[in-house]
Amino acid sequence: MLQYRDKTLDADRRLGEASALAVLCREFAVPLIINDDVALARASGAAGVHLGEDDAGVAEARAIVGDAIIGVSCYDSLQRAQGAATAGADYLAFGAFFPSVTKPGARHATPDLLRDARRLGLPLVAIGGITRENGESLIAAGADYLAVVSGVFGASDVRAAAQQYKKLFDTDQAG
Numbered sequence: 001m002l003q004y005r006d007k008t009l010d011a012d013r014r015l016g017e018a019s020a021l022a023v024l025c026r027e028f029a030v031p032l033i034i035n036d037d038v039a040l041a042r043a044s045g046a047a048g049v050h051l052g053e054d055d056a057g058v059a060e061a062r063a064i065v066g067d068a069i070i071g072v073s074c075y076d077s078l079q080r081a082q083g084a085a086t087a088g089a090d091y092l093a094f095g096a097f098f099p100s101v102t103k104p105g106a107r108h109a110t111p112d113l114l115r116d117a118r119r120l121g122l123p124l125v126a127i128g129g130i131t132r133e134n135g136e137s138l139i140a141a142g143a144d145y146l147a148v149v150s151g152v153f154g155a156s157d158v159r160a161a162a163q164q165y166k167k168l169f170d171t172d173q174a175g
Contacts (some may be wrong), residue, residue: 001145003050005035018044031069038064048090053080058087071125076109078116085120093147096128097138102149103128111141113119118142133169 002025004018018034022045025032031047034040038061048069049061061070071091072084081092091113094113096106107127126138127147135146138171148165155161 001031001033001047003033003035003147004046007036015043016039018046020161022046034067041065041068046157048050050093051089058089064090074117076107076113081117081143085122089122091123091125091145092120093125093127096132097126097148098129098131099128101152111138112172114138114142116121132164132168135165139168 002021004021006014006017008014009168011076015064018032018040022032024149025047026045032044033048033050034046034123035050036052037053037161038048038051042065046068048071049065050071050073051058051061053075054060056064058070058072065163068076069090070088071093072080072089073093073163074081074084075094079093081126084092094101094109094117097111100106109126109128112122116124123144124142125147126135126143130138130146130148131151138146141170146168152158152161
């Protein structure tokens with residue numbers, strides 16, 4: 001998956017970028033998720049939307065995006081995850097698991113939270129300060145996906161960095 005996250009107020013530019021990314025992502029069968037903006041997700045043709053605690057609820061988002069993917073940030077809260085799962089979320093995100101330069105003030109989650117959330121039966125995303133060195137421990141704890149920003153986009157070779165993270169999910173390489 002690829003998530004488009006742009007908090008600026010330039011709606012025309014954001015729509016243009018998100019729409020272009022949606023086309024490119026479809027070409028490569030990669031779901032594009034729009035962060036925090038249900039209307040932009042629908043207008044751009046993205047595969048889904050990711051909701052934070054100050055965004056629309058799952059039911060409201062579902063009414064706008066239909067059967068598109070809806071993910072929810074649960075931060076460090078199993079209770080929030082339970083509510084999102086009950087409301088119809090498609091995946092749950094937790095973190096930050098490690099200190100993060102992208103969100104230095106983020107709440108801290110533990111790997112035990114991933115283990116506890118497995119019973120909710122939804123894909124789990126770990127986020128926050130994830131590196132190739134610490135990502136494997138989150139996968140072992142139950143993460144189905146790792147949300148990585150600096151570890152990929154801060155690398156001199158973005159493709160190679162992404163492939164290294166992908167290898168963490170190869171059961172022949174992990175453990």
